[in-house]
Amino acid sequence: MRKRMIAGNWKMNKTYAEAVTLAQDLSVALKENPADSVDVVVCPPMVDLKGVAGVREFDNAPFEVGAQNVYWEASGAYTGETSCDMLTAVGATYCIIGHSERRGYFGETDEDINKKAKALMAAGIVPISCCGEPLEVREAGTHVEFVVDQIKKDTEGLEITDPSKYVIAYEPIWAIGTGKTATAEDAQEVCGAIRKTLVEIFGQETADGIRVLYGGSAKPENVAGFLDKEDVDGARVGGASLVADSFNAMIQKAAE
Ligand code: 13P
Numbered sequence: 001m002r003k004r005m006i007a008g009n010w011k012m013n014k015t016y017a018e019a020v021t022l023a024q025d026l027s028v029a030l031k032e033n034p035a036d037s038v039d040v041v042v043c044p045p046m047v048d049l050k051g052v053a054g055v056r057e058f059d060n061a062p063f064e065v066g067a068q069n070v071y072w073e074a075s076g077a078y079t080g081e082t083s084c085d086m087l088t089a090v091g092a093t094y095c096i097i098g099h100s101e102r103r104g105y106f107g108e109t110d111e112d113i114n115k116k117a118k119a120l121m122a123a124g125i126v127p128i129s130c131c132g133e134p135l136e137v138r139e140a141g142t143h144v145e146f147v148v149d150q151i152k153k154d155t156e157g158l159e160i161t162d163p164s165k166y167v168i169a170y171e172p173i174w175a176i177g178t179g180k181t182a183t184a185e186d187a188q189e190v191c192g193a194i195r196k197t198l199v200e201i202f203g204q205e206t207a208d209g210i211r212v213l214y215g216g217s218a219k220p221e222n223v224a225g226f227l228d229k230e231d232v233d234g235a236r237v238g239g240a241s242l243v244a245d246s247f248n249a250m251i252q253k254a255a256e
Contacts (some may be wrong), residue, residue: 004227004254005167005211005234007041007128008241009068009096010048020055025244027061033248034062035255038234041066041094041128042241053091066128072112072119084123095120098130098154100173111155112190117158119164128167128236129154131194132216135174141155143172144193145204151197160202163209168194169236170182175216177238184225184232187214191231220249227254 014022016190023042030040042054043066053065071081087095097120098113117127131150133143148172160166170190191212198207214226215236226232234254240246 002209002211002233003039003164004040005041005213006247006251006254007094007167007169007234007236008043008067008221008247009099009214009215009236009238010042010044010242011068011101011238012045013242014044014048018046019044020051022062022242022244023052023055023063024059026247027055027059028064029244029248030062030251031059032198036062036152036252038251038254039064040251041056042085043068043094043096043128049092050090056091064093065091066096067092068099070116070120070125071099072115073132075234084119084125085124088123092125094126094128094167096124096128096130096169098150100130100132100134100171100176104173110150113154114156114158117166121158121160126165126167128169128213130215132167132171132173132176138172138174144190147190148193148197151194155198156202160206160210163202164211167211167213168198168229169213169215170194171215171236178216179217180218182214183224184229187226187232190230191229195231203210217251220246220253221235223250224239224253224256227250 040063067087097116102108120127134147139147211233213234213236218235219240
């Protein structure tokens, strides 16, 4: 049985003090209404990680902290980059890789994403690996093939011994920050195809343990419809994770 996950991606929002306040608000909300049946993850900007992880530690808050990016080398002359050990040292236990904004604006490739996944897993950090098609691919009707191809490339050569420690997020690009959501059926179609691909690659038992999340204009009003679907195990939340009340409302729906 896969444990549901609600993962917030704060993107490039929240200064240090704002991030700490949001983490504190979330901690209070989750203590008032515990949602133990759900894994909650927040992914603040790199410079806010330590502050948010500090709130988690100090409050014993029921959420995990994730980064939004990592570099696969252990150390060295890679100006501006952050290693796995650096993430671990500031309390990050998850890391987003391959977000469409990184693929689109910063040229991240499937090969990069694969290297990042391997480095993270070797370091004991859980990757949340993203996939998803642009609008023109959706309109051409080849979205399933497109995403399956990404999954095959992104997971190439991965050894998954604990399937709860590798997470996939399906985020159709046309639905991100646009207010345009995929229907629950759209999400199931692709998440189901992802699961089938995982069965082919890793076998049934491992594939059955890997969480596949939906992301793209997910909010309190629509999250339950996605979660009802067989192969959708949670949500990745951008805009609605920037306010504790709306993020908590989604967590509570997932706990129902
Ligand atoms: P929105 O929820 O703002 O559409 O963002 C989705 C996303 O990119 C999560 O990673």
